[in-house]
Amino acid sequence: SDVAVLVIAVAIDPEAATRALEQEATEPEPPMSEASEAPEAPEASEAPEAPGTSETSEVPEELAVAAPPEPEPEPGASRAPPVRPSCRPAPSKGVRGELVRPHCVALGAGPALQWGPLPRVGVGVSGEVSLLWPRVRLSAGGAFFFARPARVDAAGTLGGDVRLGLGHLRGCGRLGRGSLEVPLCAGLELGALRGQGVGIDVPREDRLPWVAVGADAGLAWSPVRRFALLARVGAAVPLLRQSFEINGLGVVHEPSIVGLRAALFAELRMP
Template identity: 35%
Template sequence: MPLRSLFAGLLAAAQVPEPLPPASGAAIEWRAPASCPDRGALLRAIETRLGRSLRPGELGVDGVVTVHATPPLYRLALRLRAGGPEERRTLTAATCAALTDATAVLVASAVAARAPGDPGVGQAPAVPGPAGARPRGKPSIVTPAGGHPAATPAGSEPGATPPGREPAGQPAGALATPAEAVEDITPSGPPAPDDPPAAAWEPAPPPVVPGTVEERALEPVEPLAPPAEPARRPALGGFVRVQGGPEYGALPGMTGAVGLAAGLLWRRARLEVQGVWLAPRTADRAQGQLRASLAAASVQGCARLGRGRVEAPVCGGLELGGMRGEARGVPDARTTTGLWLAVVAGAGVAVRLGARWSLTGALQLAGAIVGPDFQVRDPGPAVRLFAPAPVTGRLLVGVEVRLGDPR
């Protein structure tokens, strides 16, 4: 009867269901190429090896995977914190999946080493027995491949797992780590005289998967390339423009105007110098004919309105030039040039076609301050052959090349 009661107690203790693992609250930052396993795959691999879900604040992981042109192709810069000081490691592998799997093994081993009382990779579940019972004899000491002593129960083979017990959280046939291969048995009561000292019970170092991952603890992590700074635009630019179009009022009838402009550009303003030439036109009068043309230059300041590809300059300035008149069919006629001084104002639009090229259009009005008056005196009262209108207008279309535009 006592023996039957003992087996019934052991069976009842073995069948106690474990509570469901809580939701993971681990702080895991995982930055890797799109072809690599993502953060969720890494988290599932860690919890599978650990045998439970991670608790909030239990783990901190920061990993950056980079791809290199020469083998090994994948490199991981890993920062790991599991309840203690932060660890830094650099891992390399031929495939990204192998790198992720090795990271899961390292993280699970670190969590198990920091929490030896939790069921997981680092500890097999204890078998309950009678209160106060102690294994007969003293535990034998064995040394695993990692070089750290471990205890095994008396009468069993060194390094063997006790029958009927599998490491918690580890599926059958999975790769065993040094922490899983060692079982720590602490007898109850005072230690025997021949027990090893406490200093001999050291946790095994984190494993490295052989053949797939190479650990280089002393190799510095390559810093990430800093983001490229945006190109700085110059504070001052310049432009050259060729333009032309119809003109009315300065000469007899409608005529054509051609011109060249150049100047400086600021972010919100421009200063330009324009040269314009008006094609000759002839005025017919009863007293004779007058053929007139105009050549002038102006200095204008403009405000640069608008954003993006479209700009709307509004300009104003002074124009100075000379109007040449040649009389025909008039006795004693001579050719003369009269002074031309006018106020110029205009508004236009410039559409950017590329980095430097723009298509421009502008309407300019010129108000004459000083203008020539061509007359005939034969003797008697003077007869006017031609005089420019008080206000003239030009519609100019052109192509502009910009050099170092600050906008």
């Protein structure tokens, strides 16, 4: 073997054996084979980078995180219509501006009845304009009651005919919810009682001022948004005590201390 040959060589000529070992150590190693020079295949987990993914092509972090701006709406684009306030009574939850502006305007008119200011039960017409808030109603209007006879003789030929025209301001609280409403109102009336003599030699017309305070309650039903029916009953107290008189016949008519009223309105409501 190689070891035995080396031992014999050292025994015969130690110097020659030493030189042979040094020469063998200094000789270069033979080149590697092609198989050994081939680069190792990349592992399956290390996939090659796709083109364009180098550090120079990376997007800055600020641009990657920022969301794209939302497109502005095109001119004339359709928008949902604003919710219009309702004319029906409801708890007021609006802001201060909604408490200042009325939610709708109501125009009402209809027949009316009275007893007290005129000699007998009188028929008339009444109308008003109202501003409506969820719990408040403010009205301004007027009424006219047709002439009723006041006679002082048994035959019913002497006396006068009396009629009443007035304007009123009224404030109401609106109770109820939805289509039903109960307005509770108080107000002031200003007008005139007019009397025309009947059956006398020189008939003439006279006028007395009418000043009264009143209160009433009503019931309103609004089957649709823009229409309502309102029934109202109340009383009025005149602040002036006056009467119609005819010379030689005495007092023809004096209004009672309390007058009763009733009215039925059809209302058009405009939000």
